[in-house]
Amino acid sequence: MAAVSDDGVRVVLVDDDPLVRAGLRMILGGDRAIEVVGEARDGIEAEDVVAEHAPDVVLMDIRMPRRDGLATTSALLRRWPTLRVIVLTTFDEDDMVLTALREGASGFLLKDTPPERLVDSVRRVAAGEPILSPSVTAQLIATVAGDNGAARSHGAQDRLERLTEREREVAVAIGRGLSNAEIAEQLFMSVPTVKSHVGRLFAKLDVDNRVQIAICVHDAGLV
Known part of the structure; x- marks a missing residue:
């Protein structure tokens, strides 16, 4: 996967809900430095879309049919180690978020993250800075630090x-x-x-x- 180009951050959206993808496209489309270059409905389709469009960042849902976001994150990063993956999560998926971290995901955001923070997070991850929603960080800490x-x-x-x-x-x-x-x-x-x-x-x-x-x-x- 190529480094971020001077033309901006190229993004692929991976989510089985078309309304979620439409919302993300609208939010990210408001920033001139970000271009949504492709969408996928599940993990299997995601690999083909990433191969075709060579994005800098993938926004990845966890729960999807055919192949979930965890297996997909792992598969994508094996093929394109410099690709950045941001996992979109909810509070009932703590164990999955921890697994995604081990698989090499660059960031975690709640699906209700404010638009301005979502845009900022995509730009930061593309620049090589891992990001974590403060709420997700707190939840992960609570999960790991229980014993x-x-x-x-x-x-x-x-x-x-x-x-x-x-x-x-x-x-x-x-x-x-x-x-x-x-x-x-x-x-x-x-x-x-x-x-x-x-x-x-x-x-x-x-x-x-x-x-x-x-x-x-x-x-x-x-x-």
């Missing part, structure tokens, strides 16, 4: 001791679901500086993504 709370808390606190004060502030902001730009504004630093801090957090906390940072911060009782 052995005392041990998890002590372990998380020990890991956070490795951080500088500034790194800890960035970690807490991630735990609240803030984007790099929002963290930069809140903590009065540049976005590149935030990205540098996030990279160090990955290394120091031995994690692979922002959700794992959020879980660590939650376990330590900082959010």
Whole structure:
């Protein structure tokens, strides 16, 4: 899959509900930097549509006939590792969201995400920044952190001791679901500086993504 072109972000919509696809097309169509280049009704059709249109980002429903969004995300990323997939979810699909994270999805949004945040999320994911709806982050944390709370808390606190004060502030902001730009504004630093801090957090906390940072911060009782 090619990198995002100067012409804007190319998007494919994958959802079995035509009304949902129409709503997403209308929302994204209001941004000149985004072009919806194709639609698919299920996971099997999605693979053909992605092959034909070479999008930068796929908006992926989880529950679909023939092949669901989890299997489809995995299949797409095996063929096109640089493709970005945003999973559209609801609160009754926590276990599926966690699986999608393991399969390599770049972001998670609730289906009732406000239009402006949806547009912003597509642009950010296309630029290489994973995104998570704050509500989805909170739900994922609650799902993962259910067992052995005392041990998890002590372990998380020990890991956070490795951080500088500034790194800890960035970690807490991630735990609240803030984007790099929002963290930069809140903590009065540049976005590149935030990205540098996030990279160090990955290394120091031995994690692979922002959700794992959020879980660590939650376990330590900082959010």
